[in-house]
Amino acid sequence: MGREHLTNDEFFTQLGNLFELNRKKGHGSIILTQKRLTYDSTSTPPTPTKVADDPLWDTHPENPLPILIRACNNKSSKREGTDRDDVEKIALSTIVKPDDLDGFFARYAEACKTGMSGLKKRDRKKGKKGKKDKKKGAAGETKA
Amino acid sequence: MPYFKTSAEWYEQSSLLLKARPSSTRITSKYAVRKPTAAKIKKREKYAAKQPEKPADLTRTSSPPPQSQSPDEPTTTFTLKTYDPESGTCLQYETNKAAExxxxxxxxxxxxxxxxxxxxxPEDASAPAGSGDGVSTPKPEESGDVKMGGVPSTSAPAATGGKKKKKGKK
Incomplete structure (x- = not known):
């Protein structure tokens, strides 16, 4: 793909916008992809080099490899009789270095949690009642 | 292309696939909000019309089922898909719960x-992600199973353990 990769920070702001757009629209999808980045344009040999003798050549590379993260929305086109409108496809991508992986995914999880607001919330009423009972029971047990 | 019942199962199988083919496997997660079709709206309306008769018999005050859903509310799903184009393996898991x-x-x-x-x-690095939303995952067992020799049968108790925990919390 010809487009340039964003930095991790930019990626998160753009991802936030993407979720926001989706929320405003009321429907639509967000697609997130992650994969190993095996081809690096800056260094000459693609890492790791394929070894003909070893069929499992890619299972044990010498160095940790970066990960490519992509995000996009769905393109939609105007349709009469519905509230569908022309929406351009927005595609984002970023590269996560192996060292930043844990930090990135912590932020990623937060971004997804806030962005995916359409999913079903937990049933609060039911949950609370159960929890209280449990807590009382647990407290009694520990005391006794 | 199977849909797994539990996310733990999906995780385990995906991790095995990733170990076998780390360079070609990709993981796609899709958050989709769809408007229901006309047929689906009809079905929901029908269901809603039927519903009020039932709770009267049961006289359960504590948990009115999700009747708040209006017929034209969008369907929202979160789907995880691990796909390896070389072998054609595709592992999927779908949920509609925000807590997950x-x-x-x-x-x-x-x-x-x-x-x-x-x-x-390391255990401590992955722990906050799981415990943050209050849904517990059987972490240690899981990462143990993930080793190459892991037999699917060993994962079963781990998965059920997680379920039990969840039930207890609710």
Missing amino acids: VGRLVGNLGRLGRSMAALPEA
């Missing part, structure tokens, strides 16, 4: 580690 997202993305992070050819995630 944090844990699932945490799983993505742990799978990302093996993608990046880093060693297995």
Whole structure:
């Protein structure tokens, strides 16, 4: 793909916008992809080099490899009789270095949690009642 | 292309696939909000019309079922898909619960580690992602199973353990 990769920070702001757009629209999808980045344009040999003798050549590379993260929305086109409108496809991508992986995914999880607001919330009423009972029971047990 | 019943199962199988083919496997997660079709709206209306008769018999005050859903409310899903184009393996898991997202993305992070050819995630690093949203995952057992020799049968108790915990919390 010809487009340039964003930095991790930019990626998160753009991802936030993407979720926001989706929320405003009321429907639509967000697609997130992650994969190993095996081809690096800056260094000459693609890492790791394929070894003909070893069929499992890619299972044990010498160095940790970066990960490519992509995000996009769905393109939609105007349709009469519905509230569908022309929406351009927005595609984002970023590269996560192996060292930043844990930090990135912590932020990623937060971004997804806030962005995916359409999913079903937990049933609060039911949950609370159960929890209280449990807590009382647990407290009694520990005391006794 | 199977849909797994539990996310733990999905995680385990995905991790095995990733170990076998780390360079070609990709993980796609899709958050989709869809408007229901006309047929679906009709079906929901029918269901809603039927509903009020039932609770009267049961006289259960505590938990009115999700009747708040209006017929034309969009359907929202979060689907995880691990796909390896070389072998054509495709593993999927789908949920509609917001509470699971944090844990699932945490799983993505742990799978990302093996993608990046880093060693297995240390327990403490992966713990906050799981515990943050209050849904517990059987972490230690899981990461034990993930080793190449892991037999699917050993994972079963781990998965059920997680379920039990969840039930207890609610």
